[in-house]
Amino acid sequence: MNLKKQKWVYLFQEGSRNMRDLLGGKGAGLAEMSAANLPVPPGFIITTEACNAYDESKGKFPSYMWDQTINALKQMEVETGKGFGDSSNPLLVSVRSGAKVSMPGMMDTVLNLGLNEITVEGIAFISGNRRFAQDSYRRFIQMFGRIVLNIPGDTFEQILDDCKQRNGLWSDTDLTTVHLEEIVQEFLSLVKERTGKDFPQDPLEQLDLAIKAVFGSWNGKRAIDYRNFYKIPHDLGTAVNVVAMVFGNMGNDSGSGVAFTRDPATGNQILYGEFLPNAQGEDVVAGTRTPASIAEMASSMPNQYRELVEIANRLESHYRDAQDMEFTIERGKLYMLQTRVAQRTAQASIKIAVDMANEGLISKEEALQRVDPLQINNLLLPRFDDVAKKEAIKSNNLLTIGLNASPGAASGKAIFDANRAEALALQGTDIILVRPETNPDDVHGMLHAKGVFTARGGATSHAAVVARGLGKPCVAGAEALKIDLRIRKCTIEGHTINEGDEISIDGSTGEVFLGAIDTIEPIISKEKELNILLGWADEIRRLGVWANADDPVATQRALDFGAEGIGLCRTEHMFFEEDRLPWMRQLILAASEATRLEEELQKLQIDASNTNQSSILKEQLTKQENKVAGSEDVKNFHESLRRFLQFQIQDFKEILGIMTGKPVIIRLLDPPLHEFLPKYEELLVDVTTLRLTGGDPSLLAKQEKLLKMIEEMREQNPMLGLRGCRLGILYSAITQMQARAIFTAACELIKEGRDPQPKIMVPLVAHANELRIVRHELELVAQAVQEEQNVTIHYKIGTMIELPRAALTADEIAPHAQFFSFGTNDLTQTTFGISRDDAEEKFLLKYVEQGILPENPFQVLDRAGVGKLMKTSVDLGRKANPGLEIGICGEHGGDPSSIEFCNNINLDYVSSSPFRVPVARLAAAQAVLTSHQLGLDFTDV
Numbered sequence: 001m002n003l004k005k006q007k008w009v010y011l012f013q014e015g016s017r018n019m020r021d022l023l024g025g026k027g028a029g030l031a032e033m034s035a036a037n038l039p040v041p042p043g044f045i046i047t048t049e050a051c052n053a054y055d056e057s058k059g060k061f062p063s064y065m066w067d068q069t070i071n072a073l074k075q076m077e078v079e080t081g082k083g084f085g086d087s088s089n090p091l092l093v094s095v096r097s098g099a100k101v102s103m104p105g106m107m108d109t110v111l112n113l114g115l116n117e118i119t120v121e122g123i124a125f126i127s128g129n130r131r132f133a134q135d136s137y138r139r140f141i142q143m144f145g146r147i148v149l150n151i152p153g154d155t156f157e158q159i160l161d162d163c164k165q166r167n168g169l170w171s172d173t174d175l176t177t178v179h180l181e182e183i184v185q186e187f188l189s190l191v192k193e194r195t196g197k198d199f200p201q202d203p204l205e206q207l208d209l210a211i212k213a214v215f216g217s218w219n220g221k222r223a224i225d226y227r228n229f230y231k232i233p234h235d236l237g238t239a240v241n242v243v244a245m246v247f248g249n250m251g252n253d254s255g256s257g258v259a260f261t262r263d264p265a266t267g268n269q270i271l272y273g274e275f276l277p278n279a280q281g282e283d284v285v286a287g288t289r290t291p292a293s294i295a296e297m298a299s300s301m302p303n304q305y306r307e308l309v310e311i312a313n314r315l316e317s318h319y320r321d322a323q324d325m326e327f328t329i330e331r332g333k334l335y336m337l338q339t340r341v342a343q344r345t346a347q348a349s350i351k352i353a354v355d356m357a358n359e360g361l362i363s364k365e366e367a368l369q370r371v372d373p374l375q376i377n378n379l380l381l382p383r384f385d386d387v388a389k390k391e392a393i394k395s396n397n398l399l400t401i402g403l404n405a406s407p408g409a410a411s412g413k414a415i416f417d418a419n420r421a422e423a424l425a426l427q428g429t430d431i432i433l434v435r436p437e438t439n440p441d442d443v444h445g446m447l448h449a450k451g452v453f454t455a456r457g458g459a460t461s462h463a464a465v466v467a468r469g470l471g472k473p474c475v476a477g478a479e480a481l482k483i484d485l486r487i488r489k490c491t492i493e494g495h496t497i498n499e500g501d502e503i504s505i506d507g508s509t510g511e512v513f514l515g516a517i518d519t520i521e522p523i524i525s526k527e528k529e530l531n532i533l534l535g536w537a538d539e540i541r542r543l544g545v546w547a548n549a550d551d552p553v554a555t556q557r558a559l560d561f562g563a564e565g566i567g568l569c570r571t572e573h574m575f576f577e578e579d580r581l582p583w584m585r586q587l588i589l590a591a592s593e594a595t596r597l598e599e600e601l602q603k604l605q606i607d608a609s610n611t612n613q614s615s616i617l618k619e620q621l622t623k624q625e626n627k628v629a630g631s632e633d634v635k636n637f638h639e640s641l642r643r644f645l646q647f648q649i650q651d652f653k654e655i656l657g658i659m660t661g662k663p664v665i666i667r668l669l670d671p672p673l674h675e676f677l678p679k680y681e682e683l684l685v686d687v688t689t690l691r692l693t694g695g696d697p698s699l700l701a702k703q704e705k706l707l708k709m710i711e712e713m714r715e716q717n718p719m720l721g722l723r724g725c726r727l728g729i730l731y732s733a734i735t736q737m738q739a740r741a742i743f744t745a746a747c748e749l750i751k752e753g754r755d756p757q758p759k760i761m762v763p764l765v766a767h768a769n770e771l772r773i774v775r776h777e778l779e780l781v782a783q784a785v786q787e788e789q790n791v792t793i794h795y796k797i798g799t800m801i802e803l804p805r806a807a808l809t810a811d812e813i814a815p816h817a818q819f820f821s822f823g824t825n826d827l828t829q830t831t832f833g834i835s836r837d838d839a840e841e842k843f844l845l846k847y848v849e850q851g852i853l854p855e856n857p858f859q860v861l862d863r864a865g866v867g868k869l870m871k872t873s874v875d876l877g878r879k880a881n882p883g884l885e886i887g888i889c890g891e892h893g894g895d896p897s898s899i900e901f902c903n904n905i906n907l908d909y910v911s912s913s914p915f916r917v918p919v920a921r922l923a924a925a926q927a928v929l930t931s932h933q934l935g936l937d938f939t940d941v
């Protein structure tokens, strides 16, 4: 590229909306508004490319960028009739960051740039308001000092507070001109003391440094943290917007505000926002003064309010989405400073999408694409249990009611700084971050906290905006909250809370409680707009959406959330229940010996039936029969099997009954048996103690037997050991019992007039022979039960594909299966050779942080590796058995990106936890829309 010709700087009138990449979102918005003749102050944009070039050259502006900046500045001087650095009519500017993707509050902005000892006098003269001029100057030094010169913000705040205290003043607006002049001098001394240099007086030097600071803030820690969290590429760069200052603090006919074209919390169609008379925009956003609702502007400034409403309507129709606008009124004249797509809560996002489609502003397809499926999770956020909350109120635990800034409810330990909040949360503690107000330096703490609680700030304060974006509850502006950071205590209405005490916040109502409160999940049927949106999704999606559920409660929830089947019922959970565990242990302890004795007997019986019985054989047979009949192990084994049969018939009857008319995939027992036994080390301590203390001999004998058993069953790699179908092949009586339970439950339901659709799934198959053997076993039982009960059951038998060998030999396995279900948890584990349980804690997250892996492959399907195995398996399987039904039941079945992949490789359904069913319904519809947009056919990956 010829650098000479490169254009680094655009006047507003030179840009347009489709230049977001180059001009950033804010710049493109300003350019667009300027083109539409909306009242935008003159200004220009330095491009994101300039930021990247600055970065690459380690802090040098690219050639000609500065010259182009000076030219643009001259143009601004012409348009405003003011001069940059002019003593009588000075032009002041704001220097604002603005990346392509909105990153609210993550990067830096400097206002009032151009002020110095001389121009401040010019401003005083022109405005006729000396106080205003001094106030602007002190704000400028403060902002410039903090952002450009890296002087801690609280050192400036301290000077301000000291002055107020000295003079017995309450708020900033009480400060007189004399006070402000004093403060300015103290600020200037502070700068000299901290930097060793005078505060820069040359406006061009100020501009040079401010642009560099904004470029630099792209690579600031909080911006990087934010991008990592939201997976925003690091190479976009930020643009810099240089805008002529307009002043909202020029008296009572001035003011600043933030407005949303629709309520960003509820989605209701009203102009929503906040307005502060006689204030600059930073006062509204920082939350240092509590603003009034924008509706009040209608009476205090009716003309400007009307104009604002008209502009809001125009912007919304133009962008076809709800907008978030910043505006300033300077001596009665309205200026628009920004418009961007409004961040919103999950509830608002869904309502706005549905309403806009119903209004005809967007299509249903667009509405479906406007909602991030993960936001649906947010909508179904927990809230406090009514009874527990009433109880808390009755016990006087309601501390205060602040502003309901972001919905949801959470309990946790009150922690007063972001670093500590992050550290404790990483250790697994639930945290509520409690701050006077938040600013971008708190974001890492907010990311890890369960909720945020602040003393200051309105619905558009930093805390509120960021918490809404994160889908976390936030109560803001609770004036009763007084925090003393030095002694790490806070008081609320006379209650003292030490750091670490448990509190609960309700971001939907603004209530704050002492202590923890039980939370409950919302009821989906009451979510009107969500159900409309999901209805549209159901019309479009191709994938079936099923759920993983192991008990009747989860099954009912799955059905309520719209699941069309159960894709995985893990039967082992039924064995873990407290009243069943003793029977399970009895079963395991007896299984090996009982199976050995019975198999020997069976062999002798076969031999005896094949030959002319010799007397020796006869004798052996009788001996073995007696052995079996007298064996405690055989007795115990069958007794526990009988028990389990009864338990399991009941379990399956309930689940199949709830899902009547819909498929239910029941997976045979999967985990290694030792998981049901006590831990080896703990038992060893028990036995040693019993031995040393001469404890009860019968108990000792029992525990010793158990210990020996566990010793024998110990495996180096249990996840690769005796589990899955291997277990059922070794102890076929367990497989037979489970099969009998399933078929008996189905028969009983059919006799009651229901329509059970059981599908039996064989886990961890590696070789076709394994499935062949187990299927034969299952079919024998099916036949026996159907004959005994004189009922015909419609059942299917299939397998999980969760080992690479199974995926690669799917053509050999498919003839024995009526369905496949991808167990992508194990398939990921075995493809990567990474143990999920160990790796996530130890190195996997580091891998993701360092970019070695793009995502955690246990959350987002690894398309290139695991996905390739899946695709191979689908192709081979369907070729060998065209009627084969194929789904997924690993965790990935509820992840939007993985669902898109499943759609593209033509699976029949996805199955996930019940809570993710609504997410999956929307994601499956979006997958179809995206594949149409990309022109994919279903077999493209």
Ligand code: PEP
Binding pocket: 568, 570, 670, 802, 822, 823, 824, 825, 826, 827, 889, 890, 891
């Ligand atoms: C799987 O491996 O993906 C699966 C669903 O089985 P589990 O998680 O029970 O091993």
Ligand code: MG
Binding pocket: 802, 823, 825, 826
């Ligand atoms: Mg598995």
